[in-house]
Structure formats: C-alpha cells, structure tokens
Amino acid sequence: MEELLSVKNIHMEYATGKSKLVSIQDVSFTIHNNEFVSLIGPSGCGKSTILKMVLGLIKPTSGSVLLGGAPLIENTSRTSVVFQNSALFPWLDVQKNVEIVLEPIIRDKDLRRETALKYIKMVGIDGFESAYPRELSGGMKQRVSIARAISTSPDLLLLDEPFAGLDVFSAQALREELLDLWLPPDIPPHAVLLVTHNVDEAVQMSDKIVILSKRPSTVIAERPIVLQRPRNTRSDEFYQTVDEIIRTMSP
Numbered sequence: 001m002e003e004l005l006s007v008k009n010i011h012m013e014y015a016t017g018k019s020k021l022v023s024i025q026d027v028s029f030t031i032h033n034n035e036f037v038s039l040i041g042p043s044g045c046g047k048s049t050i051l052k053m054v055l056g057l058i059k060p061t062s063g064s065v066l067l068g069g070a071p072l073i074e075n076t077s078r079t080s081v082v083f084q085n086s087a088l089f090p091w092l093d094v095q096k097n098v099e100i101v102l103e104p105i106i107r108d109k110d111l112r113r114e115t116a117l118k119y120i121k122m123v124g125i126d127g128f129e130s131a132y133p134r135e136l137s138g139g140m141k142q143r144v145s146i147a148r149a150i151s152t153s154p155d156l157l158l159l160d161e162p163f164a165g166l167d168v169f170s171a172q173a174l175r176e177e178l179l180d181l182w183l184p185p186d187i188p189p190h191a192v193l194l195v196t197h198n199v200d201e202a203v204q205m206s207d208k209i210v211i212l213s214k215r216p217s218t219v220i221a222e223r224p225i226v227l228q229r230p231r232n233t234r235s236d237e238f239y240q241t242v243d244e245i246i247r248t249m250s251p
C-alpha cells in the first residue's frame, strides 16, 4: 500500500514564561492509502496539535510531516477537516456553506452548485439547502461539515472528535454513514485520520489505532484492527479488542 501521510519524530514545545512546556516528546506514525487510522490518548496529549500540523497550520519544534512523500509546503495531496463544533459560517445557508470551499476549485457556478448539492444529498440533508446553521440540530450541522469536507475530494480526511457533541443515536448513525461514504476505495477521501477519546468508536471505525501517552506524549502502541467490516459492536471479539486497548492505555 502506498504511504500517504508520514509523521516523523514530531517534537513540540511551548515557551511558558522562563520555562518550556514539552507537549509532544516524540511521535511517529504513518497512514497508507485506503487506511482509516485513529489517534487516541488522554486529554492534553497533543492530538489536536498533531492534526493542525497535518493541516499545515502549525509547525513542530522538530520532526517532519510528509504528505504523499513530500513536505507539506510542496505537496499536491489535499486534506480537509471536520471539528467537534461544526465550524459553519452562521451567515451562510447550507448550500453556500458547502459551495464556499469549492470556489477556488470549481469556477463554473452551475457546476459548483450541482457539486455542493451532490454532497448535501450524500450526507442525507437534502431539502435543507436554504436553511441556516442556527435552524439545524447538532447532528445536521455535522452532516453539513462532512459534506463540505468531502466535497473537495480530499486525499486525507481529518476528523477531530466529530461525534463527541452528539447524542448516542445520532453519533452512531453518523459513524455508520461516514464509514459507508469512506469504504469505496476509488472515491476520495483515500484515507482518514480520526482523533477520539472513545475507544469503542476507534475500534468500530479503524484499520489501525495509534495510542498516545499523556504529556509529554510518545506512541505507546500501534494496534491493527482486523475485525471484519461492517463490525458487530456487540460481539465478544469487539469487546475483547476494546478491553485490550483500554489496558494498553492505562498506566
């Protein structure tokens, strides 16, 4: 499998007054095409920081992030992101919230409108194109965010606890729908990096789980998850896998 993302020996420290705070000690992992990888670890261990590095928003103190084998600045692969709070523009309706990210990519207005609508339908919120974010439930807002993120056909989709703000039923429905959207190998995104605290969620969705320690963080373990898809989240194997991961995470 072709390597899409390589995070190599990331170290991150912040100056706090006279001393320095080491947030990330040494973290390395890779994501291949057609791989769904989860990053789990305690609060404050640097998961969101790593996602921001992959987006190119911040630079590590040392170490490197390579996308498609090239440093971020030179790469042609594209990433998009969904955060816990859907981060929609409140003054734009659903249709325009999706169209806005297509503006630099699709010049033709009609094609842009059609493309946005295709993804709005894909996430099951058609009929709400002219609704504003304030008129939508949390789950519906996350659907718009997902539509927006995948509408640009990214190579790598980054998810930072996208289900954490939803009730259990909406979260479960959206997880399953996201897996359905992701699974066809020829359609973007080609890989997913999910940040989560929820071990069940990581086991349900991932091909591989990267477990981080508390700050200053290192990789405690990398666990491939080979359970057959679609995964039965009530099977003995599933519970066993979740248990093993929780034990690995416990100090």
Ligand SMILES: Nc1ncnc2c1ncn2[C@@H]1O[C@H](COP(=O)(O)OP(=O)(O)OP(=O)(O)O)[C@@H](O)[C@H]1O
Binding pocket: 014, 021, 023, 041, 042, 043, 044, 045, 046, 047, 048, 049, 050, 215
């Ligand atoms: N600009 C900054 N200046 C100083 N410290 C920072 C800064 N940004 C982040 N940190 C520190 O880096 C650490 C990692 O933060 P980060 O948000 O990446 O953690 P996280 O693993 O995503 O946590 P959570 O699970 O709670 O979302 C935290 O301890 C935080 O205090």
Ligand SMILES: [Mg+2]
Binding pocket: 047, 048, 049
């Ligand atoms: Mg975070």
